[in-house]
Amino acid sequence: MNPSHIAIRNPASVFILVLMIVTLGSSAYRGLPREAAPDIQIPLLIVTLPFPGASPEDVESLVTRKAELALQNVDNLEEIKSTSAEGASTITLEFELGFDVDDARVKVREKLDEVRPELPEDMEDPIISEINFSEQPMLIV
Known part of the structure; x- marks a missing residue:
């Protein structure tokens, strides 16, 4: 079965999956260590x-x-x-x-x-x- 057909039949599942990916991505981005002025x-x-x-x-x-x-x-x-x-x-x-x-x-x-x-x-x-x-x-x- 084609993945696009599955996505069209289950729009709520696709929406939840995209929402989870965005949430986890933004959470990981905020957790990355970074410095405004690193000592080089x-x-x-x-x-x-x-x-x-x-x-x-x-x-x-x-x-x-x-x-x-x-x-x-x-x-x-x-x-x-x-x-x-x-x-x-x-x-x-x-x-x-x-x-x-x-x-x-x-x-x-x-x-x-x-x-x-x-x-x-x-x-x-x-x-x-x-x-x-x-x-x-x-x-x-």
């Missing part, structure tokens, strides 16, 4: 090495290369990218997923402290920052 951690650190008044070439040779060499040995480092601009060097460190960013920050600070004597004296202290989505606005109107 990206294992990414940005190291800025300010060297005021220096040309991009000087920044690269005196700061960026030495800092990169020191930072290459940090544990769980996946990728390192650097940019040398006038007055500053920016090094982006990408770590393996699941790696503790706070632990990475401590290790990066230690490596930079080790290489500090090789860097120019008039260079400012390094700035280590991370991307934190919980501090970013969810909606800009």
